[in-house]
Amino acid sequence: xxxxxxITCVNDTLYPQTGQAVVTLLERLGVAVGFPEGQSCxxxxxxxxxYRHETEPLVRRYAAAFRDYDxxxxxxxxxxxxxxxxxxxxxxxxxxxxxxxxxxDAAAEAVPKTYELTEFLTDxxxxxxxxxxxxxxxxxxxxxxxxxxxxxxxRPRSLLAAVQGLNLVxxxxxxxxxxxxxxFAVKNAAVSAAMGADKARNITATGAEAVCTVxxxxxxxxxxxxxxxxxxxxxxxxxxxLASTEGNVW
Amino acid sequence: xxxxxxxxxxxxxxxxxxxDASTRNTQLRANLRHATHTIRAKRATAVxxxxxxxxxxxxxxxxxxxxxxxxxxxxxxxxxxVTAAGGHVHWxxxxxxxxxxxxxxxxxxxxxxxxxxxxxxxxxxxxNGALATAGITAYETDLAELIVQLxxxxxxxxxxxxxxxxxxxxxxxxxxxxxEWGRPAPEGLTDAPADLAEAARLxxxxxxxNAKVGISGANFMVAETGTLVVVESEGNxxxxxxxxxxxxxxVGIEKVIPTFQDLEVFxxxxxxxxxxxxxxxYTSTWTGTTDADxxxxxxxxxxxxxRTDTLADTVxxxxxxxxxxxxxxxxxPVYERAGGHAYGSAYPGPIGAILTPQLRGTQSELDAxxxxxxxxxxxxxxxxxxxxxxxxxxxxxxxxxxxxGPVTVRGTRTVIKPAKGHAAERAxxxxxxxxxxxxxxxxxxxxxxxxxRRFHPRRLPGPGRAWSDTRELPKVPEESFRDWWQRxxxxxxxxxxxxx
Numbered sequence: 001x002x003x004x005x006x007i008t009c010v011n012d013t014l015y016p017q018t019g020q021a022v023v024t025l026l027e028r029l030g031v032a033v034g035f036p037e038g039q040s041c042x043x044x045x046x047x048x049x050x051y052r053h054e055t056e057p058l059v060r061r062y063a064a065a066f067r068d069y070d071x072x073x074x075x076x077x078x079x080x081x082x083x084x085x086x087x088x089x090x091x092x093x094x095x096x097x098x099x100x101x102x103x104x105d106a107a108a109e110a111v112p113k114t115y116e117l118t119e120f121l122t123d124x125x126x127x128x129x130x131x132x133x134x135x136x137x138x139x140x141x142x143x144x145x146x147x148x149x150x151x152x153x154x155r156p157r158s159l160l161a162a163v164q165g166l167n168l169v170x171x172x173x174x175x176x177x178x179x180x181x182x183x184f185a186v187k188n189a190a191v192s193a194a195m196g197a198d199k200a201r202n203i204t205a206t207g208a209e210a211v212c213t214v215x216x217x218x219x220x221x222x223x224x225x226x227x228x229x230x231x232x233x234x235x236x237x238x239x240x241x242l243a244s245t246e247g248n249v250w
Numbered sequence: 251x252x253x254x255x256x257x258x259x260x261x262x263x264x265x266x267x268x269x270d271a272s273t274r275n276t277q278l279r280a281n282l283r284h285a286t287h288t289i290r291a292k293r294a295t296a297v298x299x300x301x302x303x304x305x306x307x308x309x310x311x312x313x314x315x316x317x318x319x320x321x322x323x324x325x326x327x328x329x330x331x332v333t334a335a336g337g338h339v340h341w342x343x344x345x346x347x348x349x350x351x352x353x354x355x356x357x358x359x360x361x362x363x364x365x366x367x368x369x370x371x372x373x374x375x376x377x378n379g380a381l382a383t384a385g386i387t388a389y390e391t392d393l394a395e396l397i398v399q400l401x402x403x404x405x406x407x408x409x410x411x412x413x414x415x416x417x418x419x420x421x422x423x424x425x426x427x428x429x430e431w432g433r434p435a436p437e438g439l440t441d442a443p444a445d446l447a448e449a450a451r452l453x454x455x456x457x458x459x460n461a462k463v464g465i466s467g468a469n470f471m472v473a474e475t476g477t478l479v480v481v482e483s484e485g486n487x488x489x490x491x492x493x494x495x496x497x498x499x500x501v502g503i504e505k506v507i508p509t510f511q512d513l514e515v516f517x518x519x520x521x522x523x524x525x526x527x528x529x530x531x532y533t534s535t536w537t538g539t540t541d542a543d544x545x546x547x548x549x550x551x552x553x554x555x556x557r558t559d560t561l562a563d564t565v566x567x568x569x570x571x572x573x574x575x576x577x578x579x580x581x582x583p584v585y586e587r588a589g590g591h592a593y594g595s596a597y598p599g600p601i602g603a604i605l606t607p608q609l610r611g612t613q614s615e616l617d618a619x620x621x622x623x624x625x626x627x628x629x630x631x632x633x634x635x636x637x638x639x640x641x642x643x644x645x646x647x648x649x650x651x652x653x654x655g656p657v658t659v660r661g662t663r664t665v666i667k668p669a670k671g672h673a674a675e676r677a678x679x680x681x682x683x684x685x686x687x688x689x690x691x692x693x694x695x696x697x698x699x700x701x702x703r704r705f706h707p708r709r710l711p712g713p714g715r716a717w718s719d720t721r722e723l724p725k726v727p728e729e730s731f732r733d734w735w736q737r738x739x740x741x742x743x744x745x746x747x748x749x750x
Contacts, residue, residue, distance in 0.1 A: 007731050009686065013696050014724045016731035035735050041686040046679050048626060050648030054683040061687060089642070096564075148628035177583045181625025186716040188623065190270040193720035194279075194587045195625070224721030 004034045004069040006062075006114070008079045008216075009041035015216045021243035021250055022075050022117060025132075028243075029125060033073075038065040044082040049183045052090060056103060059087050063106035072113050073120045075239045077146025077214045080116040085149050087111060116146060117239055118155040118214060128158045133246040135165035138236070139208035141199070141222065143215040144177050156214055156238055163241060169206045173198070180221035196225040204231045214238050259404065262594040264619035269588035278414055278589050285413050286580045292526035293577055293633065299528070300518070309515045311637040314571035317507055318561060324473040324506045325552065331476025335538020337548040342500075343660075344555050349380035351551050352465065352498055356386050359496050361462045367480060367487040368392035369467030370574050371500045371553055373405060373596035374609075377465070388465065389431070389457045391486040393450050400427040406590025406598060408576040409524055414589055417441040424449050432456055454486060464494035464545065468501045469573065470516060471550075474509045477537045478550070481520055481530050491534045497545035502553050504561075504570040516573060519635035523575035556609035562658035565646040569604045571636040576601075578630035578640060584623055593620065600630035604643040611659070611666075612651050618669035621647035652676060689732075696730040703728070 003026065007019045026033050042062065043055035062083065066072045074080045088111060091104030121127055140160060146152040160168050179185070179195025186192075199222060203211045211226075213219050216237055223235035240250040262268060272278055297303050317324055329339045342348035356364055364381070366372065366388050378388045378399075390399040397412035398405050401423045405411030412420070421441040428435040428449070433456050435449045466487070470479040478499055480487045491497060507516070521530040539548050561567050579585045579599030590598030594616045595606040603620045612618045621644045624630075630640040650657065652675070654668040668676075685691045699706075703726040709718040717723070729737070 009692070012731045013699070014726065016727050016729060016734050019731040020734060035739070037689060037732065037736075040689055040692060043683075043686075046683060048645055048648070049675070049679065050621075050645065050650075050652040051676070051679045051683075052649050053653065054679050057683060057687045086645075144625070144627035144629075148632055175629075177625050177627035177629070179583065179625055181627070184622065184625045186713070188266050188269060188584070189716035189720070190266065190273045191584050191587050191623075192625070194273045195583050196721065220724050221721060224717075224723065227722040228720060 001031070001071065002034065002069045003031050003071045003073060004036055004039075004066050006039060006042075006066070006072045006074040006079070007035070008074055008076045010217045010220070011075060014220070015237065017250070018075050018216055018237040018239050021237070021239040022073065025130060025239060025243040026073070028245075029121075029127065029130060031125070034069060036065045036069075040065075042079045042082045044079060044086075045182050047082065047086055047090070052093065055090060056094065059090055059103055059106050059110070062087075063110045066110065066113065070113060071115060071120065071124060072110075073115050073117055075117045075214070075237060076216065077116045077143050077150055077152060078217060080114055080119075081145040081149035083114045084111050116150055116152065116214060118152060118159055119150065121159060121242075122155045129162035130159065130242050132162075132166075132242045132244050133164040134241045134244045134249060136209045137167040137169055137207065138210045138212050138241065139169045139171040139203060139206040140174070141171055141178065141203070141211055141213050141218070142174055143213050143218045146214050147175065152214070156212075159238065159242060160212065163244075164246075166241065169208050171206055171211075172202045178218050178222050180218045182217070185221055192221070193225070196221055197229070200225040200229050200231060203233055204229070208233060210234050210236045212236050212238050212241060259594045259596075262591075262616055264615045265588070265592055265594070265623045266619060268592035268594070269584075269623070272589040272592055273587050275589075277416070279587065281414055281416050282586050282589055285410065286586050289526060289580045293523060293580065296522040296526040296528065297633075300522070306515060306518055307635055307637055310519045310573075310635055311571060313507060313512050313515060314504075314636055318504065318567060318570055321503065321506070321558075321561065324508055325503055327473040328471055328476060328506050329552075331472075331474065332538055332548075332550050333476075335476045337476065337538040337550055340549060340551045342551050342553050342555070345375035345553075348375050348500055348551055348553050348555065349377055352377060352500060353380060353384045353386065355496075355498055355549050356381065356463055357384065359463055361386075361496075363387045363389065363461065364463040364465050365389050365391050365457050365461040365490045365494065366395070367464065367466035367490045368395050368411075368482070369465070369500065370408060370596055371467045371502050372465065374502075375500070375553065375555060377500065389454075389461075391454050391457060391490055392482075393447070393484055393486075396450060396454070397423060400424065400431060404591055405596065407579055408574050408597065408599070408601070409579075410576075414591070417443060417446060420446055424453075428453050458486075458489040458493055461490070461494045463496045463498065464490040466491060466497065466499045468499055468505055469520065470513060471501055471506045472508075472510050472513070473506050475537055477510065477535050479513065480532075480534045481517070482532045482534070483525060483527075483530055485532055488532050488534050491536060492544045494545055496547045496549070497536075498549045498551065500551045500553055502555070503557050504572075520573050520575055523573075523577040523633065523635040558661060559658040560608040562663070563608070566604070566608050566643055568638045569601070569608060569643060571638055572601055572605065573636060574601075575635055577633040577635065581629040581633050582624075583627065583629070584625065588623070593623065600624060600640045600644075601638070604638075604640055604647060607647050607650075611657075612647065612669055613666075615669075615671070618651045618671075621645075621651060693730070693732055696732065699726045700728055700730065
């Protein structure tokens with residue numbers, strides 16, 4: 001089983017500890033992880049803003065970078081959903097525009113091997129107790145693309161529930177979007193901030209020490225809003241919780 | 251007389267500007283939050299009662315898709331059936347033509363007043379304003395439409411046009427304005443719901459009993475029988491559809507369904523999605539005219555107004571499945587905070603964000619901003635009873651805005667230019683793509699950001715303020731993941747260990 005980490009550009013640049021946590025976690029579970037350096041961004045910011053053609057080279061790049069791997073694991077529901085839902089659309093549109101099957105083939109190659117981290121753990125490795133220890137009160141916010149595009153369902157919760165020492169508290173209005181939405185956060189800053197403020201208040205009201213998601217891009221918005229509200233709740237990626245052990249709390 | 255007032259969507263600002271103002275309106279936010287959360291929870295319960303919701307939803311989508319594929323056939327079948335049943339069918343290519351037809355039909359009756367059943371199609375074409383210009387007063391009889399009309403306001407929701415008003419505001423509008431339009435509100439009117447409903451009932455009863463002309467839309471039109479269907483809760487529709495001598499129905503061409511049996515699917519999907527009811531209180535059906543029962547004259551005005559152009563777009567055409575339930579509005583976090591008026595059309599919320607730019611085009615600043623009025627959270631798609639993939643269409647229309655491309659305008663295939671004001675963004679996206687497609691460049695950028703991290707400001711100037719006014723900026727780490735991997739796992743271009 002050849003497994004690659006798709007770090008995603010946001011994690012690579014701003015949250016390297018999340019990638020380090022994925023490597024630590026998967027190696028602890030007996031999975032060797034590769035990191036093909038030809039990988040880049042999935043293209044979601046461009047695609048979701050309307051620049052489909054600017055996304056096309058990144059579809060090709062993704063397929064080529066991970067060609068030698070059986071599984072690609074991304075610590076991001078949103079980026080995994082971009083590959084799985086939108087790469088086929090990009091391929092189909094290119095074909096409909098008379099530019100051949102090349103992009104559709106690249107998408108077809110990329111889609112079946114791409115997994116969000118919690119899916120890979122529960123569906124491929126068939127594990128829910130990853131042997132983690134995290135002595136904190138945590139609330140979980142299901143980010144939209146993981147929730148609705150990938151259909152992650154209970155996977156992240158079941159993984160968190162099995163963590164020793166972790167006290168999982170319910171988040172009111174959990175299913176409501178935090179308001180990040182990529183370029184939406186600046187194109188519609190007022191609405192985005194209003195959504196973020198409500199989300200942050202709900203998070204703080206749980207009394208949790210940390211808010212956990214499967215997406216650091218949403219966390220960037222949630223964490224930035226929490227900090228501006230003066231909340232002490234800290235954002236943490238699920239990989240970092242699952243990588244923690246008694247001797248090494250992330 | 252207030253009938254000559256006509257609030258209009260023309261000249262409204264782009265969505266972000268309007269939404270920036272409405273998010274600061276705490277009363278509006280509280281009204282919308284309360285109303286949308288209540289109906290949202292009720293809908294979820296009503297839908298969860300049916301264990302075949304998913305197949306019903308698929309059937310609804312399939313029936314609509316099949317009908318739209320053969321729309322010409324079903325419309326001609328409908329025309330034949332309505333005509334055979336004693337009705338008159340008129341075809342309107344756009345809003346102006348529809349307004350002209352209706353105005354002439356009302357004039358021919360010699361009447362100066364009409365009563366209206368709540369109708370999205372007539373809101374879309376601005377019929378009340380057109381009639382007012384011709385000296386004809388249209389009385390809205392749906393309670394929420396009445397509140398909007400008396401308040402010289404605009405609807406802000408498909409099902410509940412006055413959702414932005416609370417009962418205190420409604421009391422004030424009734425007390426102040428009812429007398430201008432007919433029977434005044436009772437003395438000492440309170441804001442108790444029963445009192446408000448009674449005031450509206452007394453005010454409207456006069457209109458129902460005096461009206462000689464009724465104007466409606468329709469939720470469905472059955473091609474095989476020529477039957478029109480209106481689904482409602484208050485009974486005002488039944489009054490307007492049965493008491494007047496002349497009935498004029500203005501209906502979008504996408505409302506046709508092939509057979510009476512198809513109603514079985516939609517009369518389950520619609521009330522549960524819309525009002526969270528198992529069955530709506532009033533379902534009125536009529537087929538042409540019937541001797542000594544109901545209107546003696548019936549006119550059906552079939553409205554295109556951008557629908558066939560929308561149908562020509564293979565991605566966007568899904569929007570024509572819409573049955574106007576408003577479930578997508580009620581779950582939308584953007585709608586909840588921006589309010590319906592920010593969408594600048596009769597169709598607010600997620601469905602408006604995909605319908606308006608298709609019916610009106612993407613050339614105005616407002617219409618070009620609508621596809622961006624979404625965080626793409628997907629809650630709308632999840633609840634849509636006819637499975638319209640709203641996020642997919644939003645992204646599709648964003649492409650139309652920034653790249654232009656092929657569209658159909660009044661039946662002619664053409665290529666449009668990008669909407670104005672996206673040149674800097676396009677250049678930035680191109681530059682980003684170039685950097686991202688050259689990982690060496692990306693790495694250099696990351697290292698530069700890391701080395702200068704101590705000098706990064708906490709608040710950004712210029713356009714970056716859109717982020718940093720309300721959110722802290724993330725701190726750039728000392729080392730990117732890429733660099734960490736290379737330093738700790740070693741070697742140039744390492745693939746790592748690849749076997750278990």
